[in-house]
Amino acid sequence: MFHLFDKQYKMCDKSKTLNLMERIMRPASSSAPSPAGMGGCPFDRSSTTAPNGCPVSAEAGNFDPFDRPYQLDPAEALRWSRDQEPVFWSPKLGYWVVSRYEDVKAVFRDNLTFSPSIALEKLTPAPLEAAKILEGYGYAMRRTMVNEDEPDHMERRRLLMDAFLPENLEKHEGWVRELVRDYMDRFIDKGRADLVGEMFREIPMTVALRFLGVPNEDAKELRKFSVAHTINTWGRPSPQQQLQIAEDVGQFWKTAQEILDRMRADPTGEGWMYDSIRMHETHPDIVPESYLRSMMMAILVAAHETTAFATTNAFRTLLSNREAWNDICENPTLIPSAIEECLRVAGSVVAWRRIATEDTEVGGVKIPKGGKLLIVQASANRDPRHWENPDEIDIYRHNAAEHLTFGYGAHQCMGKNIARMEMRIILDEFVRRLPHMQLVEDQTFEFLPNTSFRGPTSLWVEWEPAQNPERLTRSVLESPTHFHIGAPIKDDILRRVVVSEVAREADAVIRIDVVDPHGRELPDWSPGAHIELVSGKWRRYYSLCGERGDRSRLSFAILREPEGRGGSIYFHDTVKSGDVLHIAGPKNHFHLDVAAKHYTLIAGGIGITPILAMADRLKALGKPYALHYCGAGRRTMAFLERVERDHGGALTVHAGDEGCRLDLPGVLAGLSEGEQVYSCGPERMLEALEALAVNWPEGTLHIEHFTARSSILDPENEHAFEAVLADSDLTVRVGNDQTLLEALTAAGVDVPSDCCEGLCGSCEVAVTEGDIDHRDLVLSRAERDASDRMMACCSRAKGKRLVLSL
Numbered sequence: 001m002f003h004l005f006d007k008q009y010k011m012c013d014k015s016k017t018l019n020l021m022e023r024i025m026r027p028a029s030s031s032a033p034s035p036a037g038m039g040g041c042p043f044d045r046s047s048t049t050a051p052n053g054c055p056v057s058a059e060a061g062n063f064d065p066f067d068r069p070y071q072l073d074p075a076e077a078l079r080w081s082r083d084q085e086p087v088f089w090s091p092k093l094g095y096w097v098v099s100r101y102e103d104v105k106a107v108f109r110d111n112l113t114f115s116p117s118i119a120l121e122k123l124t125p126a127p128l129e130a131a132k133i134l135e136g137y138g139y140a141m142r143r144t145m146v147n148e149d150e151p152d153h154m155e156r157r158r159l160l161m162d163a164f165l166p167e168n169l170e171k172h173e174g175w176v177r178e179l180v181r182d183y184m185d186r187f188i189d190k191g192r193a194d195l196v197g198e199m200f201r202e203i204p205m206t207v208a209l210r211f212l213g214v215p216n217e218d219a220k221e222l223r224k225f226s227v228a229h230t231i232n233t234w235g236r237p238s239p240q241q242q243l244q245i246a247e248d249v250g251q252f253w254k255t256a257q258e259i260l261d262r263m264r265a266d267p268t269g270e271g272w273m274y275d276s277i278r279m280h281e282t283h284p285d286i287v288p289e290s291y292l293r294s295m296m297m298a299i300l301v302a303a304h305e306t307t308a309f310a311t312t313n314a315f316r317t318l319l320s321n322r323e324a325w326n327d328i329c330e331n332p333t334l335i336p337s338a339i340e341e342c343l344r345v346a347g348s349v350v351a352w353r354r355i356a357t358e359d360t361e362v363g364g365v366k367i368p369k370g371g372k373l374l375i376v377q378a379s380a381n382r383d384p385r386h387w388e389n390p391d392e393i394d395i396y397r398h399n400a401a402e403h404l405t406f407g408y409g410a411h412q413c414m415g416k417n418i419a420r421m422e423m424r425i426i427l428d429e430f431v432r433r434l435p436h437m438q439l440v441e442d443q444t445f446e447f448l449p450n451t452s453f454r455g456p457t458s459l460w461v462e463w464e465p466a467q468n469p470e471r472l473t474r475s476v477l478e479s480p481t482h483f484h485i486g487a488p489i490k491d492d493i494l495r496r497v498v499v500s501e502v503a504r505e506a507d508a509v510i511r512i513d514v515v516d517p518h519g520r521e522l523p524d525w526s527p528g529a530h531i532e533l534v535s536g537k538w539r540r541y542y543s544l545c546g547e548r549g550d551r552s553r554l555s556f557a558i559l560r561e562p563e564g565r566g567g568s569i570y571f572h573d574t575v576k577s578g579d580v581l582h583i584a585g586p587k588n589h590f591h592l593d594v595a596a597k598h599y600t601l602i603a604g605g606i607g608i609t610p611i612l613a614m615a616d617r618l619k620a621l622g623k624p625y626a627l628h629y630c631g632a633g634r635r636t637m638a639f640l641e642r643v644e645r646d647h648g649g650a651l652t653v654h655a656g657d658e659g660c661r662l663d664l665p666g667v668l669a670g671l672s673e674g675e676q677v678y679s680c681g682p683e684r685m686l687e688a689l690e691a692l693a694v695n696w697p698e699g700t701l702h703i704e705h706f707t708a709r710s711s712i713l714d715p716e717n718e719h720a721f722e723a724v725l726a727d728s729d730l731t732v733r734v735g736n737d738q739t740l741l742e743a744l745t746a747a748g749v750d751v752p753s754d755c756c757e758g759l760c761g762s763c764e765v766a767v768t769e770g771d772i773d774h775r776d777l778v779l780s781r782a783e784r785d786a787s788d789r790m791m792a793c794c795s796r797a798k799g800k801r802l803v804l805s806l
Contacts, residue, residue: 050089052366060088063097065351065374065451066236072447074350074454075382082383087365095353095374096367101383101404103363104375107354108408109727109805112150114354116411118372119147120233120298121353123451127239130246137250138257142290144298145414154410154729155286159279163211163272164414166485166748169421176207176422177480180429188433188470192440192462200311200426200459207422208303213271214259228252229301234450256297264292272299307419309348309455310405311426314339316459317346317393318427319439323520324395329435332428332481336488339423340400344381345393347405349413351376351452374451377404388588389524396495396523398587399762401487402752409727409806417485417748424483432476437463487750494534494582497522500553502577505638508560509606510572513546513553514581521551527613528590528704531556532754533571534582540567541755543609543680543704544586545639548616554586557638559606589760589778590680590704592617597674599625600667602689604681605632608639610704611680615647626650628667630681633657664688671696680704690781698782705759705777713739721797725749725806726768734796740765741792749806751792758794765792770802 048056059080064070069077078099081088086100098104107114120141126134145157162168183203187193209216228248231237237245263269267277273296280287318325318338328334356371367373381403382390388397406413413419430437440460447456469476497514505511516522530543531554546555561568575581592614599618603611608629618625627650631637634655643651654662664685668677677700679689686703693701715737723732723740734743741763744751754762758776767790774784776791783789790802 048091051368051371052089054089054365056089056091057085060085060097061091063088063090064092065090066449071449071454074376074378075345078376078379079382082379087363087367090374093374095372096362096365098362098373098375099379099383100363101380101386104377104380104404105408107362107373107375108352108404108411111153111354111410111727113357113360114373115149115357116147116153116352116354117149118353118355120144121147122232123234124236124242126242126246130239130242133243133246134250134253137254139250139253140290140293141253141297142294144291144294146298146302146411150410150729152286156291157410157414158729159283159286160272160276161414163275164417166417169417169485172207172211172418173421173425173482173485175210177425177429179203179206180426181477184429184433188468189465191465192460195315195459195461196308196312196456197458200315201308203426204307204311204422205300205304207307207418208300211271211303211418212273212299213263213269214273229297230305230450230453231448234452236449253297256300257293260292260296302413303415303418305453306348307422309453310343310419311423312455312459313346313348314342314423314427315430315461316439316445316456317342319437319461321393323518324393325431326435327395328427329431332431333492334395335424335427335431335481336420336483337397337400337493338395339420339427340403340488341393341395341397343405344387344397344400344403347378347381347403348453348455349405349407350378350454352407353452377407378454380404388526388529388586392523394523396493396584398490398493398584398754399752401750410729412728421483421485425480428481428483432480433468433470434463435469436467437461486745486748490584490753494584497554497581497583499575499577499579499581502575505557506640507636509557509636509638510560510575511545511555511557511638512571512575513555514583515553517580519552522554523586524548524551525554525586526588527592527617528610529586529588529613530590530610531586532584534584535571535575538567538570540571541759543590543613545609545612548613554583557606557609559638587754587760587762589754589762590678590702592678593676593702594618594621594623596676597624598672598676599623600671600675600677601625601627602630602662602664602667602677602679602681602685603628604630604679604685605636606638607680607682607704608637608643609680611678612639612643614678615643615650619647619650626652628652628654628662630654630662630685631656664692668692671700676700676702678702694781698780701780713737718796719800721799722801723797724769724801724803726803727806739793740790740796740802744792744806751806753793756793758791761791763792764789766805768803768805771798772796772802773798 048061050056081097081099086103087096087098090097098107143152145153180203183199187198228245229252232245232249260273263273264277267274267281276287276292276295280289280292318328324338328338351374354373354375356367356369356373358369360367384390406416438461440462443460445456446458447454496517498517499512500515501513503511525544525548530541533540533542542556542558544554544556546553558568558571560572590610594617601611601615611627615625615627627647629637629643629651634640637655654660677689679686680703683705686705689701689703718736720736721734723734723743725732730747732743732747732749734740741751741753741756751765752762754760758778761778767788772787772790773796774790775794775796778791779789
């Protein structure tokens with residue numbers, strides 16, 4: 001495993017990076033006027049009280065996104081915030097900073113309370129001289145997809161979205177790959193290259209221009225000036241630097257408008273801008289001329305800079321983690337998952353901005369109307385409350401696509417699948433043609449100082465040309481990997497492991513230990529976690545039950561079930577030491593809350609596996625707990641010797657053949673305030689627990705089911721319905737022969753999923769209107785009665801319509 005923040009600082013010559021930042025950020029001379037002297041600096045350096053009246057902490061008072069820590073690693077710079085103060089007022093910035101995953105996602109979701117109207121507002125006010133320069137170029141940037149409010153935003157988005165749909169992007173894959181190969185051919189025999197200068201800066205711009213329909217001869221001028229927009233909008237340039245930036249932005253605007261005028265003169269061409277021009281002609285009220293002119297410039301920056309930075313960050317990340325790079329070279333089907341993980345840990349979009357349209361709250365902190373928010377996706381993407389092992393790069397991470405780098409909700413990046421396609425093709429070509437490529441050691445990584453976009457300005461690599469695979473055989477060019485357009489396919493995200501031991505733990509129960517085939521560490525995991533075991537056609541879920549501190553192996557147990565679906569029998573009869581298997585995970589949908597005052601743990605049969613891991617954790621923390629272990633008889637109870645040894649003082653064994661059956665009402669009659677109950681076992685036991693828990697405080701009972709009641713959809717007994725996506729203003733038809741999850745995925749809506757059986761809870765979606773036919777085994781009765789959420793993989797509408805917060 002690669003520990004991100006340790007390695008990242010080692011790769012960077014910090015003194016040289018700081019020197020570059022100082023050159024850009026400091027005024028040209030000490031006599032230059034300060035922003036405060038030119039009509040009001042936005043950074044209040046003297047404030048000690050936030051606008052909501054709360055005191056500003058020392059950490060919040062010292063936070064400055066233009067200081068070196070944030071510029072080098074925004075997520076690490078905000079670690080203190082995620083741990084202590086997830087929403088805080090920054091006097092130096094004049095913004096509320098939001099750092100945790102759920103809070104950032106909540107702000108994105110509610111684009112009425114949190115308006116995007118300031119997303120393109122200059123962070124550093126321009127001096128009068130700079131404004132005059134822009135005026136001389138006719139600069140008139142107005143609203144774009146990024147910063148416009150409803151209902152205008154969704155009206156335009158609906159009209160202009162077709163070109164971005166997965167089925168309409170597939171036609172671009174061939175020429176994008178040809179373009180990548182052409183650029184690689186220019187340096188593949190040199191043995192050394194700056195990938196940014198020679199390729200990564202060029203390809204996204206070329207792809208963007210062709211997608212838009214802009215002729216190639218106009219590309220040179222646009223490339224020259226596009227970076228100025230980033231510094232102008234999200235940077236803190238000195239007054240003198242703003243004058244040159246204004247010249248570049250003005251030139252960029254002028255060039256973009258000249259290109260647009262030529263396209264409007266003959267609007268018959270192909271490309272998204274031509275589509276927009278034609279929509280302007282038929283719907284001038286929805287797509288006005290001012291919108292065309294603003295988007296002509298804004299979309300070039302969005303499509304070019306973000307993808308160029310993201311590609312550079314991904315290569316730097318993977319080449320710094322050689323194990324991950326080698327795994328991709330060996331199995332290119334892992335590329336989509338690897339790209340999502342790179343977007344999570346090193347995305348190019350660091351933060352966006354919003355403004356509160358009314359008095360509100362974020363994460364329990366009061367935000368007054370007019371309060372400006374910096375919502376930091378880079379920090380959210382490393383939040384341990386959402387991610388297992390958030391500081392490690394794991395290309396097998398099952399939920400990496402839940403990163404917020406593309407945003408979320410109605411303003412989620414329209415071009416996300418174009419970026420994915422480009423990055424996947426580029427990486428596929430490199431791992432096949434230059435698998436032996438390495439980063440040049442001791443190079444300096446320099447960044448353009450700004451709050452929101454991040455990527456080094458150069459990335460030097462080297463290799464031995466004599467080892468290029470195509471010098472031995474041209475076959476490496478004949479079978480490129482074809483990638484599905486959209487989020488990764490979960491069946492491709494599988495980790496190869498080797499069985500190190502198979503041992504009998506009880507009658508009909510075996511324990512299987514697996515290790516990495518290269519002897520590397522396996523992922524850490526938390527109590528309640530499971531893996532998905534894959535062999536041939538069989539995919540089954542098993543809870544982890546080994547020693548958490550031992551990362552050399554993962555252990556799980558399998559109960560042979562003659563009346564089951566066949567998977568347990570297959571694994572019992574065929575798996576032996578030395579076998580190669582595949583796993584997905586670890587994943588955890590049965591988390592242990594370590595903040596409770598007391599715990600009752602109840603395990604039935606093979607349900608001891610997650611419960612044992614929880615008991616181990618509680619004992620290590622010194623938390624009070626009682627453990628009840630039930631089984632038909634001691635001979636059938638796995639790990640009983642270990643349970644008695646490690647947890648004897650808290651343990652009560654309920655062996656049926658000894659006449660010691662568990663009296664659930666009696667055991668749970670005297671629950672103390674704040675006590676929590678965790679249980680895993682047979683369905684009958686869990687149903688009895690749910691019945692007892694009807695009047696308990698919400699959140700007291702936590703259970704995990706073995707199997708779904710039924711995961712088979714019978715079209716003859718189902719009806720179609722509509723799912724209205726309130727956040728996206730889209731309507732998706734769900735046929736009687738498909739699940740809600742399948743319909744959403746087919747419509748290009750990214751919804752996390754895992755088991756697809758209503759067991760794990762990962763596909764939960766919020767419901768704001770409509771009656772739900774709940775078919776999952778995740779939600780409690782109280783949660784079902786609330787009718788505000790459902791599992792998209794199995795639950796359906798009772799009527800003809802549901803409204804979802806998607």
